[in-house]
Amino acid sequence: MSIPTNDQPGVRTGIQASDKPLGRDDLARLVARDIQPGSFVNLGIGQPTLVSNYLEPEQNITLHTENGMLGMGPEATGDQIDGDLINAGKIPVTELPGASYFHHADSFAIMRGGHLDICVLGAFQVSATGDLANWHTGAPDAIPAVGGAMDLATGAKDVFVMMTLLTRDGVSKLVEACTYPLTGIGCVTRVYTDKAVFLTGPGGVQVRETFGCTLEELQAVVPVPLRAADPS
Amino acid sequence: MLNFIDTVGEAVAGIKDGSTVMIGGFGNAGQPFELIDALLECGATDLTVVNNNAGQGDQGLALLIKEGRVKKVICSFPRQSDSWHFDAKYRAGEIELELVPQGNLAERIRAAGAGIGGFFTPTGYGTMLAEGKETRYLDGKWQVFETPIHADVALIKALTADGRGNLVYRKTARNFGPIMAAAAKHTIVQVSEIVPTGGLDPEVIVTPGIYVNSIVRVAAAAGKTESVA
Numbered sequence: 001m002s003i004p005t006n007d008q009p010g011v012r013t014g015i016q017a018s019d020k021p022l023g024r025d026d027l028a029r030l031v032a033r034d035i036q037p038g039s040f041v042n043l044g045i046g047q048p049t050l051v052s053n054y055l056e057p058e059q060n061i062t063l064h065t066e067n068g069m070l071g072m073g074p075e076a077t078g079d080q081i082d083g084d085l086i087n088a089g090k091i092p093v094t095e096l097p098g099a100s101y102f103h104h105a106d107s108f109a110i111m112r113g114g115h116l117d118i119c120v121l122g123a124f125q126v127s128a129t130g131d132l133a134n135w136h137t138g139a140p141d142a143i144p145a146v147g148g149a150m151d152l153a154t155g156a157k158d159v160f161v162m163m164t165l166l167t168r169d170g171v172s173k174l175v176e177a178c179t180y181p182l183t184g185i186g187c188v189t190r191v192y193t194d195k196a197v198f199l200t201g202p203g204g205v206q207v208r209e210t211f212g213c214t215l216e217e218l219q220a221v222v223p224v225p226l227r228a229a230d231p232s
Numbered sequence: 233m234l235n236f237i238d239t240v241g242e243a244v245a246g247i248k249d250g251s252t253v254m255i256g257g258f259g260n261a262g263q264p265f266e267l268i269d270a271l272l273e274c275g276a277t278d279l280t281v282v283n284n285n286a287g288q289g290d291q292g293l294a295l296l297i298k299e300g301r302v303k304k305v306i307c308s309f310p311r312q313s314d315s316w317h318f319d320a321k322y323r324a325g326e327i328e329l330e331l332v333p334q335g336n337l338a339e340r341i342r343a344a345g346a347g348i349g350g351f352f353t354p355t356g357y358g359t360m361l362a363e364g365k366e367t368r369y370l371d372g373k374w375q376v377f378e379t380p381i382h383a384d385v386a387l388i389k390a391l392t393a394d395g396r397g398n399l400v401y402r403k404t405a406r407n408f409g410p411i412m413a414a415a416a417k418h419t420i421v422q423v424s425e426i427v428p429t430g431g432l433d434p435e436v437i438v439t440p441g442i443y444v445n446s447i448v449r450v451a452a453a454a455g456k457t458e459s460v461a
Binding site: 065066067068069082083084085086087090095101102103104105107108109111112136141143144145146147148149150151154155181182183184185 | 258259260261262284308309310311312318319322323329331332333334335336337338339341342353354355356357358359360361401402403404405406407408409410411438
């Protein structure tokens with residue numbers, strides 16, 4: 001499958017795509033629009049879950065949830081709530097026509113075997129070469145919990161990260177090398193943030209578009225070399 | 233040998249101190265609460281428990297942990313907003329944790345049931361969860377050696393069993409049931425319905441009865457009445 005880039009319909013020409021940073025919902029809408037029709041997708045817990053609100057029926061996207069289902073529908077409400085039908089965040093969900101259920105080893109074989117087109121994950125940090133840190137702060141008193149993060153990071157064909165670019169203290173989460181414990185090495189292909197969309201990989205970090213800042217202003221806060229994405 | 237047993241208490245009576253017990257369920261979906269309650273009642277202690285989580289709220293596995301019956305948990309996601317009993321034991325140094333990426337947990341359980349002595353996987357390579365483990369460059373990637381997880385007993389929940397112990401599950405409550413049934417020496421299943429032999433379509437059976445040792449019917453063991461995390 002070809003990867004959508006900045007020649008997709010709806011992305012403005014020029015690197016600065018909006019005059020202000022994107023909110024969480026606008027970012028989710030952008031990620032949703034970038035997912036190729038017909039894709040099999042896993043949305044991580046938290047901010048990535050918002051993406052499902054903006055997937056259009058004509059995109060024909062199939063959502064995977066690692067506890068054992070393809071064809072997951074929206075969150076369940078009222079009488080739809082069924083304790084036997086939950087997502088990876090343990091939230092009651094619904095099933096769509098064409099859904100399937102399978103056991104946990106099959107569900108993870110779907111990830112680990114490279115069958116998922118895209119997973120969208122949150123992150124504490126992403127490195128210039130696409131290393132991901134998103135499961136553990138490394139704090140000595142923290143109780144570690146990893147879930148399926150390492151399997152998703154390693155197994156999906158494309159790993160998209162959604163995060164704010166800066167911590168509350170104004171420090172970039174896109175870094176030269178992760179200081180938090182790693183989830184996976186060289187696995188992230190794209191980073192969607194409130195200030196810019198970054199393409200990561202062996203060739204360094206490219207900026208596909210910015211929101212409310214110029215490339216120069218972005219470079220002033222991000223401690224890795226940035227360049228405008230190659231036109232495609 | 234397949235046995236149909238009248239009560240959950242009799243079903244778990246043979247579980248010995250020091251056993252490794254696999255418990256099905258992801259969150260509350262598929263968690264065999266009645267069997268866990270019976271395990272609590274029967275007094276077995278010093279247990280190693282294999283589950284995706286480490287108990288939620290004040291029921292099921294969480295109570296087993298609270299009562300000090302679990303010496304070690306092998307799981308992928310112990311920390312949840314309502315995992316206070318595990319949190320307390322862990323911080324007090326009273327419970328051992330083996331943290332396993334979820335796909336490795338599932339595949340290690342599957343490997344045990346399939347007679348596989350270990351496998352290499354890229355999951356976890358270069359992370360602290362692979363420290364000390366053998367690695368090889370295979371198939372264009374660095375991969376980590378993982379070993380099977382065997383168990384003495386599995387406690388699982390299914391929807392329906394037939395007279396031969398064949399099982400079907402319900403929606404995402406299936407989760408670890410089929411692989412745990414195969415990985416344990418003795419598999420105890422609670423079901424909400426038992427139908428005569430021939431009452432399940434052979435084409436839709438998920439767990440063949442060869443993996444099942446004990447079946448106990450628990451009314452409303454599956455379905456909409458279950459509480460949600």
